[in-house]
Amino acid sequence: MDKKAMRDEAERLVREAMEKRSIVVKQGDTRIEATCGKCGAPNRVKAAKGVTRADFTCKECGHQQATL
Numbered sequence: 001m002d003k004k005a006m007r008d009e010a011e012r013l014v015r016e017a018m019e020k021r022s023i024v025v026k027q028g029d030t031r032i033e034a035t036c037g038k039c040g041a042p043n044r045v046k047a048a049k050g051v052t053r054a055d056f057t058c059k060e061c062g063h064q065q066a067t068l
């Protein structure tokens with residue numbers, strides 16, 4: 001393997017690693033399993049990464065609340 005091929009291979013690996021990382025960042029949103037405080041229905045709430053409280057509206061009864 002000549003030097004150019006080795007360099008191309010190294011660049012390819014770096015590019016792949018960066019693409020993988022960007023995918024992880026895209027999937028940074030977390031899903032919180034929340035139970036409605038009014039009717040008890042389970043709700044799946046999407047929240048930004050690092051957010052522990054997310055506002056949501058119950059899909060069953062429409063009650064607006066925040067996850068605990």
Ligand SMILES: [Zn+2]
Pocket residue numbers: 036037038039040041058059060061062063
């Ligand atoms: Zn509810």
